[in-house]
Structures are given as structure tokens and as C-alpha cells.
Amino acid sequence: MKGILFFACLVVFGSLLLYVFLTPSFASWKNKQVASYYIEKGLEKTGSANLVSSIVWDFRGFDTVGEETVLFTAAVGVFTIVVFGLKRRK
Amino acid sequence: MLEIYAGMVLVALIGIYCVVRKKNMIKKVIGLGVLTNSVHLLLITIGFQENGIPPIVTPTNIEYFVRYAVDPLPQALVLTSIVIQLSVTALALGIVILAYRGTKTLDMEKLNNLRG
Amino acid sequence: MLLILFSATFLVLVLRRDEIAVAAILFSFFSVCYMLLNPDIMVVRFGGWLPPFGIVWVLDKFNLFFALIVTGVSSFVAVYSLKYIKERRYRFYTLLCLQTIGLLGISLTGDIFNLYVFFEILSVSSYALVAFFLDKRAIEGAFKYLIAGSLTSTFILIGIGMLYGLTGTLNFADLASKVSLASPYIVALGLMIAGFSLKATIIPFHAWKPDAIEGTPAPVGAVFTTASTAIGVYGILRILFIFNLIQLNWVLILFGVFTMLVGAFMALAQVNVKRMLAYSGISQIGYVVMASGFGTLLGLTAGMYHLFNNAILKSILFMGAGIAIYVTGKDNLNGMGMRNTPLMVCMGIGLLSLSGIPPLNGFVSKWLIFMASWEISPVLTALAIIASAITLAYSFKIFSAIFLTTERVEKDVPKILLIPVVILTIICVLIGVFPQIGMNIVEPAANALLNHSQYITAVMGG
């Protein structure tokens, strides 16, 4: 019973997602002013041929710093958990 | 386009099923990975374009670059998101290792002693 | 400010000195206080790019109000933990600094993907903090929290992807002009709200909270029940109001009432102190969400005022209970008896204030909530009063279990553990006697949330 209910929830969730993805204006090129700005002006503004790199490190550089901080946090967290967990067992 | 989105939704549903219903802790972590990857697929698909070329300027494609280049922003988002997923998975595996050492089992039900 | 916080994090790790972390968190607290004095909306552009293309941080009154709660709680906790955490303290402070960065980033950012990144910093550091004690309960709580948290943050990511696909921009202010009430947008925003409800512990998403808190150190529990729930409420309110989804407010009221009552009843049934306080926090969040759901200025002010008071009170209670755990070494309600007059006074005031006894700050905000709900429907007022009565019942249970049992431990309490609790209690009484102090902070914040056109022009125009 619980399983059937769960599957029903999954189906409803999936169809909601599909409904959004299939709306006509979804991901159409005409509502992408930001992206076209990057493509047109990115090269001259940052001087980098790889536009993904220029977005990652220049336009949205702060995001990337946050992302590196997540990685750093994970390293510290794993260190805290695993190393001291091993010491405690001994 | 329908096939790609339907595939993405299917993968996402498999991931959610795996996270919620499986009892094994490693399988739950794998389910999280599957779910996140399906979202990455979605993000990449948003940038899709017919006859698109990669958003990297080279001397040969500089004339028609602006017209055909795909959207570079979702790719940058996916790059960020992958790193986040990597770190969450690492932390999850660390916790699973400790749980396994404590109880010698990977079963969520046997670990479960906090209730109410 | 952020640079100092960041560098303090790394310095703490390298030099193993905890005082740096405390100083950095206190510094960020005072700089947020200083920025609250500035009447204008400040916009920080990272890298100098204009808003829809680069990332901005927006410092308006509403954002700064949450930043104030977050940094305030973190700084009290940082002082308190100098003594409470006995081993691996520099690791603890590294993680605490990172958590503060995450909380601050969420509350101040004006970019939707930046919000997600900081949300993950907050989540990852709090998973590690939950597992900090490394015993069986901590590990289990951390794993449950990790699974639930990652699942819902994936929902937030899906929501962000949808919004990007529908509008082609990631900036809050830019999105606000493009999002309408068509159904695809509602699905996307609903996914994001579901993600934030997990942090805010609204009732269908609450299950991880008591489990996670039972195993954590008590000061971290204080951060969880105050700062992270405040951040969750921030996310929900920001999304609802900037995108003009006020027609959906009945959902908030419904969930709020449900959360309030169920949380209070569950708290009554607990035997573990931290677990009981966790459920109590859930119940108080119910008040906040219900009052914010009214959509009126009075309701919003009342809800945010209650959030502010809840932050103070829950910090007092968690830290006080932490002292009891520190002294007696148990966290079960039977057998926590101890004797210490200042602590008894502080905890007593905190518990009375939580259940809304007149001359204290809990009364002020609860009275505002009752007034606001009376305008909507008297039934809601009655329900809120019932939940308040239950609060009084479990407050008495905690108080008698700690201070009124026959077998008590006589032991000195370290001074540094008492200082934050006493300061917070003084603030609590002060706000209760002069409610205008808190009002001066809360009312501009509620106004700023309602007049979001100012926010949009500040970010986009000029």
C-alpha cells in the first residue's frame, strides 16, 4: 500500500516536471538576454577564448569561490570525522 | 526535445526512488548521485540549440560564432554543481564508513534507534 | 567583512588558535549592526559587472535583519563554545566559521544560484557539525540529515534550472519583473519553497531535526534551531513576496498552524532535553510562518518579531541546557538535577518568556501575533493560545527536571559558559520592558519586504 502511494507521488512529481519542461517558452533563445550578452561581449570584455572559463572565473567568479569553499568544507569535514573517528576507536 | 526531458525525468525519479526506498546506505548515496546527475542533464539541455557549436572562440569559427554558439551559462552552473556534488558525496561516504565501523552493518533499519 | 571571515577560517585551521575565529565572528556581527544604521539599500557588485550579468549582494533592511540574527547567534555560540567543546576545538571553529559564512551569504545575496552555493556551504558544514561528537547517535543523525538535506537541495537546483529556462536570468530583481503567476512558475517556485521548508522545519519536512539535534553539541543545536530556521523562513518569505505570490498565503497559514500544534504536542512527549527543545523550536516556527502568512504589515511584523525573540530565547535555553549537560553529563530529563542560582534565574526567565508571560519579550511578539490573527479569524487566535498553553506545560517540565529534583549535583559552572546566557537574558528582559527597541529593527525590515519595488530599482536602476 505504502509502495503504491509512493509510486503515485513519483508519477505526479514527474508529470509536473515534464509539464514545465514542455511549455513552449521553456529554454527558447529569445528570453536569453544574459546568455547573448556573454556570447557577444565575453571575448572582448575578458579576453578569454573559452567563454565557460570566463563565466566561471570572471562574470560569476564569486560562485566559484563559494564552490571551492564547499570543497574545502568537505575536506575539513571528512578530516574531522574520519581521522578522529579512527583515533577514538583505537 | 521530448525524449531528452522525459529521460531526465525518468532518471530523476529513479534517483528519488533509490534514495527514499532503499535500505542500504551506500545505495542511498548512489541514488543521490543519480538524482544530481539528472539535474545536470536538465541544466545542460536548457542550453541546447540546433546546430550549436561549443562556446569557445577559435580563429576558424569567429565569423559565425555569435549565431551558433550554445548558451555557456548552464555549463558554468553545471561545473559548479558537480564540485558541490563531489563534496557532498565525499562527506556522505565518510559518515557511512564511521557508521559501518560502529555497527558492522550498512542497513539503515538496524542503525535506526532514534525515534519519536 | 567577508574577507576577514574567510581568512579567519583558514587561519584557525593553520594556526590552531580559536580566538581568531571568535574575533572574526564578533567582527562580522558588529559590521552588520553598523550597516543596519545606514538608511539606504546598498548593492555590492562583485567584479564590477552590472546586475543581470554579474553577482550582486543586496543589503536592504530585510536582508540585514536576518544577517543580524544569524551573526548574533553565531557570535554568542562562538564565545560559549570556547569552554564547552573540550577536544578538537580548532576543527569545530573552522566548521563554525564556514557555517557562518554560509548563513551570511544566503541572507545577503541577490542572485539565485549564489544562494544555492551558499546553501550548500551551510549544509555541508552543518552535516559535519552534526557528526562532530562521533558517537552512534551523532552519526545516525548526520546521515539522516545528509540524505534529507541533499534531496531537498536538489529540488532547489531543479527549481533554479526551471526558472533559468523560463526567464533566462538568475538575478532576483531581474526575475521579479519576469515571473508571473502562470502555472509553470508556480511549480518552479514551489520546488524552491519545499527546499527551504526543510531548513525552516515546517512540519512535513521536520523529521530530520530532532534526530540531528539529539547527537550534536548543544551550542550547535542553538544555531540550528535559530539561525538555520531563520534562513529557511528568509528563503520562503523572499520568494513569496518578491514574486508577488501573496495569493498562495493560505498554504502558509495552514502549514503554520499545523506545525505549531504538532510541534507543541510532540515536545510534550519527549524525555530528552535537546529533543524537546528541538520540537519546541519547530512549534515556534509554526507561529512565525502562520503570522507571516497573513500578508498584512502587522502580521509580517509580528512574525518577524517572534523570529527575533525566538532566536534569543532558544539560544538561552540551548546554552542553559548545555550547561546542565556539561555539569551532570546526562541529557535525559531524569537525572539532570543541578543547583546554580544564576543559571536557574536565566532559564526560568527564558522558559516563562517562551510561553508568553507578560513582562518579557515572548509576550510582546505573541501579543502581536494574536492581534494579527484576530483580524483574519478568531479561530486562529484560539489555536495559537492553545499552543501557548502547551508551551507553558513543557517549559515547566524542563524547569522542574533540571532545578527542582531532590538529587542534585553541586558543582561550579565555568564563568565563560554563563556570560552569554546572562547577556541574552538581560536583552530578553530589556525588550520585554521596552518593546520599542525591537520594533525599531523589525518594522523597517517588514516594510522593506512589502515594498519590494524599491529593492528592484536599487538593484537594476542606475
Next chain:
Amino acid sequence: MDIIIRTVVKGLFPFIVLFGVYILFHGHLTPGGSFPGGIIIASGIALLMLSFGLSKAERTIKEKTAHMTEAFAALLLVSIVLFETFVRSVLRPTGTIFELWSAQQILFLNVTGGVMVSMAVILILFLLMKE
């Protein structure tokens, strides 16, 4: 482990690291950048760990070194990005566009970020392998 695997890994390891460094330094011209480059370097170390065991990998790069390098690289990164306008005035994009010496800021950030990513991943691998 098997002698074949050991020999192959011994031959392959410098090239993997070299390839990673190449990707780091060409992040602004070709696909790739800090994260793929860092991961490739870390995967070289992972190969060493799997075939030779932890002690040999420890001889190549110490756990503590990885930790400290990571912390300092992260600090550097944060300070660069927070003072981005200032840095941009110092490291002005000079040089022709499709050559290696262009977009200095992005080049520099890519390399720093790559060092940080590789060290973090190496550290996490070390810790999880110790179990």
C-alpha cells in the same frame, strides 16, 4: 599488486600529471579549466594509491602538505576574487587573444583553483583510503 599494473602506472603517472597541468594552463583557450585539471592530477595520485598502496603515495605527496597547500590556495583564491577589480587593473589582459599569454587573470585563477581542487581531492582520497 601485479607487476604489469605497477610498471604501467609508473610509466603513466608523470604523463597524467603533465596532462592535468596542460589542461590547467590552457583553461582559457580550450575546454577544461581548474576543476577538470585538478581532478586529472588527483586521479594520477589515486592510481598510485591503488597500485602501490598508501605509503608510496605518501612519499610522493604528504598528507599534511596537501592540507596546508589547499588552505593557502583557497585563501589566495578568495582574496583575489573579492578584490577582483583591483586585480584586474594590475593583471591587465594583454597579449593576443588566441595565445597562451592572454587573459592573465583567468589563467592565474585557473591555476590557483586547480591546485586547490587537486589538493582537496587528494586529501579526501587519503582520508577515505585510510579506513
